[in-house]
Amino acid sequence: MEHIEKTIEVEAPVNKVYNQWTQFEDFPEFMEGVEEVRQLDDKHLHWVAEIGGKKKEWDAEIYEQVPDQKVAWRSITGARNAGMVEFIPQESNLTRVILKMDYEPQGAVEKTGDVLGAVSRRVEGDLERFKHFIQSRRLETGAWRGEIHDEKNQS
Incomplete structure (x- = not known):
């Protein structure tokens, strides 16, 4: 598995940034190469x-979600990947977004692209586009304020 970690500062309050991130079906608006994200239920997405x-x-499963703090996922079918996005308030109108992702390149083209830093640049560009997406709106396109906790790690 390969690992990427990227950080960006967004000029918006943490609740607005988090609320927009939970609108997974809007991801194609700012994520390069993403054609569709369909939310199947509160915990499952089809990419x-x-x-x-x-x-x-x-398909991916959201296994940890805490409003204004984090969203963590892992793939359950298809391309192997997992990660977490953290939202850290810096000031009243500034939020640090930290994205950590593990993925497994498949085939020669993906492995070559990975060596050349293509995935890292793509993720960096996605975060920049997300920043402009949320900063250009008065209001986020929606919000989901529920919590999800990993049952596998519960006592």
Whole structure:
């Protein structure tokens, strides 16, 4: 598995930034190569994306979600990936977003792209586009304020 960690500062309050991030079906608006994200229920998403010139589909499970703090996921079918996005208030109108992601490149094209830093640049660009997406709106496109906790790690 490969690992990426990227950070960006967004000029918006933490609740607005978090609320927008929970609108997963809007991801194609700012994520390069993402064609569709369909929310199946509170915890499950179906992704369709172009990666390395090939169409890929996978399902992901949100296993940890705390309003204004974090969203963590892992794939349960298809392309192996997992990660977490943290939201850290800096000032009343500034939020630090930290994205940590683990993924497994498949095939020669993806492995070569990974060596050349393509995935890292793509994630960095996605965060920049997210920043502009949320900063250009008076209001976020929606919000989900529920919590999800990993039952596998509960006592």
